[in-house]
Amino acid sequence: MSRIADSKESPIDVTPILEVKDFHKAFGGLIAINRLSFKVNRGDILAIIGPNGAGKTTLFNMINRFQPASGGEILFEGQSIKELSPARVAALGIARTFQILQLFSNMSVVENVMVGRHLRSKGGMLATGLRLPFTRREERNVFDAAMSKLTMMDLKEEAFSSPLSLPYGRQKTLEMARALATEPKLLLLDEPAGGLSTLEIEQLAQLIKGIRDGGITILLVEHRMELVMGIADRVIVLNYGSKIGEGTPAEIQSNEEVISAYLGEEF
Amino acid sequence: MSMYDQLLQFLIAGISIGSIYAVMGLGFMIVYSVTRVMNFAQGEFAMLGGMLSTVFYAKGLPLSFSILCAVLITTAFGMFLHRAVIYPIRTAPVFTLVLVTFGASIAIRGISLIIWGTDFRILPPFSKLGAIHLAQAVINIQALWVIGTTLLMAIVLFLFFEYTVPGKAFRASSINALGASLMGIKTERMGSIAFGLAAGLGALAGAVVTPMMTTSSEIGLGLAIKGFIAAIIGGLNRIEGIIVGGLTLGILEAFGAGLIHSGFKDVIPLLIFLVVLNFRRGGLLGDAEAGKI
Amino acid sequence: MENINRPRYASLALFVIIVIVIPIVIKSPYLITIGIFIGLYALISLGLSLLMGYAGQVSMGQSAFYGIGAYVSAILTMKCGVNPWLAMILAALFSTLMAGLLGMVVLRLEGHLLAVATLALCIVFYTIFAQWKSMTGGVDGMPGIPKLSIGGLTLTRDFHYYYLIWAFVTVILVFSFNVVDSRVGRALRSIHHFLGGSEMAAKSLGISPMKYKIQVFMLSAAYASFAGSLYVHWLSLVTPSSFGFLTSIYPLIIVTLGGQGSLWGAIIGAAVFFIVAEGFRALVPILKPGTSGEYEILAWGLMIILVMQFLPRGLVSIPDILKEKKTKG
Numbered sequence: 001m002s003r004i005a006d007s008k009e010s011p012i013d014v015t016p017i018l019e020v021k022d023f024h025k026a027f028g029g030l031i032a033i034n035r036l037s038f039k040v041n042r043g044d045i046l047a048i049i050g051p052n053g054a055g056k057t058t059l060f061n062m063i064n065r066f067q068p069a070s071g072g073e074i075l076f077e078g079q080s081i082k083e084l085s086p087a088r089v090a091a092l093g094i095a096r097t098f099q100i101l102q103l104f105s106n107m108s109v110v111e112n113v114m115v116g117r118h119l120r121s122k123g124g125m126l127a128t129g130l131r132l133p134f135t136r137r138e139e140r141n142v143f144d145a146a147m148s149k150l151t152m153m154d155l156k157e158e159a160f161s162s163p164l165s166l167p168y169g170r171q172k173t174l175e176m177a178r179a180l181a182t183e184p185k186l187l188l189l190d191e192p193a194g195g196l197s198t199l200e201i202e203q204l205a206q207l208i209k210g211i212r213d214g215g216i217t218i219l220l221v222e223h224r225m226e227l228v229m230g231i232a233d234r235v236i237v238l239n240y241g242s243k244i245g246e247g248t249p250a251e252i253q254s255n256e257e258v259i260s261a262y263l264g265e266e267f
Numbered sequence: 268m269s270m271y272d273q274l275l276q277f278l279i280a281g282i283s284i285g286s287i288y289a290v291m292g293l294g295f296m297i298v299y300s301v302t303r304v305m306n307f308a309q310g311e312f313a314m315l316g317g318m319l320s321t322v323f324y325a326k327g328l329p330l331s332f333s334i335l336c337a338v339l340i341t342t343a344f345g346m347f348l349h350r351a352v353i354y355p356i357r358t359a360p361v362f363t364l365v366l367v368t369f370g371a372s373i374a375i376r377g378i379s380l381i382i383w384g385t386d387f388r389i390l391p392p393f394s395k396l397g398a399i400h401l402a403q404a405v406i407n408i409q410a411l412w413v414i415g416t417t418l419l420m421a422i423v424l425f426l427f428f429e430y431t432v433p434g435k436a437f438r439a440s441s442i443n444a445l446g447a448s449l450m451g452i453k454t455e456r457m458g459s460i461a462f463g464l465a466a467g468l469g470a471l472a473g474a475v476v477t478p479m480m481t482t483s484s485e486i487g488l489g490l491a492i493k494g495f496i497a498a499i500i501g502g503l504n505r506i507e508g509i510i511v512g513g514l515t516l517g518i519l520e521a522f523g524a525g526l527i528h529s530g531f532k533d534v535i536p537l538l539i540f541l542v543v544l545n546f547r548r549g550g551l552l553g554d555a556e557a558g559k560i
Numbered sequence: 561m562e563n564i565n566r567p568r569y570a571s572l573a574l575f576v577i578i579v580i581v582i583p584i585v586i587k588s589p590y591l592i593t594i595g596i597f598i599g600l601y602a603l604i605s606l607g608l609s610l611l612m613g614y615a616g617q618v619s620m621g622q623s624a625f626y627g628i629g630a631y632v633s634a635i636l637t638m639k640c641g642v643n644p645w646l647a648m649i650l651a652a653l654f655s656t657l658m659a660g661l662l663g664m665v666v667l668r669l670e671g672h673l674l675a676v677a678t679l680a681l682c683i684v685f686y687t688i689f690a691q692w693k694s695m696t697g698g699v700d701g702m703p704g705i706p707k708l709s710i711g712g713l714t715l716t717r718d719f720h721y722y723y724l725i726w727a728f729v730t731v732i733l734v735f736s737f738n739v740v741d742s743r744v745g746r747a748l749r750s751i752h753h754f755l756g757g758s759e760m761a762a763k764s765l766g767i768s769p770m771k772y773k774i775q776v777f778m779l780s781a782a783y784a785s786f787a788g789s790l791y792v793h794w795l796s797l798v799t800p801s802s803f804g805f806l807t808s809i810y811p812l813i814i815v816t817l818g819g820q821g822s823l824w825g826a827i828i829g830a831a832v833f834f835i836v837a838e839g840f841r842a843l844v845p846i847l848k849p850g851t852s853g854e855y856e857i858l859a860w861g862l863m864i865i866l867v868m869q870f871l872p873r874g875l876v877s878i879p880d881i882l883k884e885k886k887t888k889g
């Protein structure tokens with residue numbers, strides 16, 4: 001888990017951990033994100049909601065740098081990350097889970113999480129090939145760290161099984177464990193409640209709060225309102241790529257524009 | 268012979284061989300668009316077209332009939348190749364398919380070597396005129412046959428895709444295989460037709476160039492590679508682009524071989540390929556999708 | 561869900577024993593020569609196996625680096641009087657460097673494009689070997705390459721090279737096992753998008769797929785380069801014909817046959833490949849007098865097709881398949 005004391009800024013630093021300014025994304029003539037600006041404060045749980053097609057996953061893909069923005073700026077801890085590669089962004093401390101699970105099916109459960117430790121371990125091709133002493137230590141550390149993450153997520157029993165043998169909800173937990181293994185400062189969760197039962201959503205809510213309490217800022221995109229209303233500190237509502245509402249869950253619930261955008265959808 | 272005449276000769280030679288590369292490229296495109304497979308046996312189709320023509324002609328059949336038989340047999344073989352080798356593993360990952368088409372091209376070459384050995388074979392020129400003289404350049408009439416036939420094939424293909432029902436079905440399959448099959452277009456049959464069409468065109472190209480350049484069991488691979496490159500330059504989905512790609516390759520190759528050194532003949536297309544890839548994923552005239560094959 | 565390449569020391573020990581003992585038990589110069597070729601191609605195929613099975617990249621370019629290793633060794637030892645061992649290392653460094661530069665261009669591609677691009681490399685280098693007369697001796701090559709020597713002993717006999725080559729194979733095999741069973745190996749598996757990896761997820765975890773693809777490419781080039789250097793010191797001759805298109809196909813067949821991504825598969829595949837090849841060479845003239853190499857080519861093609869259709873995971877998957885059949889009853 002990341003510690004606030006880890007960061008270079010003083011503990012009472014008010015710089016938002018993530019800031020998006022005038023973000024713009026167009027696919028040819030189609031505008032997916034329209035001049036979007038918002039801030040994520042350190043230690044917050046910020047949820048982005050909106051009807052289908054509102055541009056939520058596109059937004060994530062751009063923060064993550066899987067796709068380039070057509071315009072605007074994005075700052076992580078005050079630094080621009082607009083031009084960086086996804087791997088570089090990960091190294092800076094942004095981790096992510098995916099709407100469509102991206103587990104490594106060619107590895108065991110624990111190995112999946114061990115890949116998450118990649119950024120926090122050392123050893124290139126030559127060193128590992130020659131099995132230099134430090135690599136053996138590193139391997140031990142990586143394994144132990146991965147196992148401890150699994151224990152935290154109650155997945156220790158299945159450490160050596162195939163990820164495909166887990167039920168769907170636990171697979172999602174595994175993906176989160178893997179993302180957390182990178183010890184991120186900011187965790188992006190892409191529809192974490194998708195496909196989960198009400199009970200599982202409650203457990204997820206507790207889990208996310210626990211992660212946040214451990215010092216990680218959470219930005220989540222979500223469609224299931226039970227999760228959002230229960231844990232979000234602030235909510236941003238997108239519709240057709242534009243922000244149509246921002247505030248606490250209570251404020252959003254009474255925002256008329258938001259309600260009309262959701263007309264026909266479950267709120 | 269003046270420099271100008273030499274250059275003219277290189278140009279004609281380049282356009283001739285470039286046309287063949289273009290046809291190879293079109294063959295790649297036809298197969299890829301329907302089956303999403305890059306068929307490296309495409310070059311072997313040209314080889315078979317040439318070889319079978321010489322075999323039939325040597326047995327005494329009239330020239331045009333020999334070529335017709337060769338083309339028909341190769342077309343049938345192309346369809347067989349799809350049905351027997353490609354279709355059964357069509358869901359396999361890309362590199363399995365790559366390996367299999369390579370395997371097929373090697374096997375075909377092997378069969379040819381067994382039956383006909385390594386000899387070079389030739390057909391007589393299609394017309395008795397031999398050559399015409401332009402200023403002091405000598406232009407082989409066969410070159411005109413090659414260029415003319417290729418042009419004809421390209422036009423027919425274009426009309427086929429644009430204006431006929433089966434042609435449009437083809438394009439539908441290429442754009443959306445699932446949608447096409449839902450509309451009753453059998454994608455399996457489309458695949459065999461694609462292979463057959465590519466084989467037939469390839470065979471014809473191979474036959475028509477044989478009087479100029481001879482044929483042998485080994486020519487398939489080189490043609491396949493250059494056809495592939497032509498297809499890539501053309502972005503894999505535009506007839507015009509592939510033709511331009513093939514011609515460019517042929518011309519650059521002819522000039523390079525003529526002006527620099529003949530030993531580097533084979534390298535030039537490959538260097539062009541690497542250069543094009545480095546700078547433009549989508550080929551010069553196609554769209555960016557081609558880069559993600 | 562075990563990593564199939566966990567080094568099993570028992571197997572390694574058995575392997576080493578077999579390799580050492582075979583030439584002693586079966587005294588046949590012919591067998592030693594085959595053993596040398598199996599060893600050389602096992603080396604080359606180990607690299608390709610890593611490339612294909614771990615990074616998921618098809619490459620027909622191994623013969624290019626095999627050739628570079630061979631020619632650089634030859635040129636340095638003959639024209640510059642460099643010590644053969646030093647030359648071998650320099651050749652490997654040069655090959656690795658070339659692979660790095662070429663890899664940056666070529667490895668951006670996928671699937672068919674990559675296959676042809678690497679084939680292009682193979683042909684380009686073949687042409688350089690054959691045409692650059694002043695450096696490489698052209699089509700006739702360069703005879704008279706000095707032999708290797710260890711300590712005071714000059715290695716002149718075939719069985720010297722047999723043991724030397726297999727010593728290299730063993731060391732590189734162990735090295736490869738170590739790489740695969742490590743952080744690097746996991747990173748490679750994570751980017752292999754045909755066999756369950758996910759480049760997207762890997763990137764989100766800080767792994768740059770391009771970087772690792774290039775590294776494996778460079779590693780496989782080094783393996784092939786060592787094989788090339790060993791080859792020319794054994795043969796004392798280098799000619800371009802050893803590095804043409806067919807040579808780039810052999811490792812592909814071997815890896816396909818043995819099993820992509822399986823290091824043992826590369827070695828088993830090489831052994832089976834050459835034994836079958838020799839069998840062909842011996843049998844076919846008996847069955848059909850007057851023939852030689854043509855049937856081989858057909859056999860290679862059919863082998864690739866049949867293996868891909870019926871045994872896509874190669875020979876090493878046979879025990880697993882039998883196990884699956886047993887449990888299904």
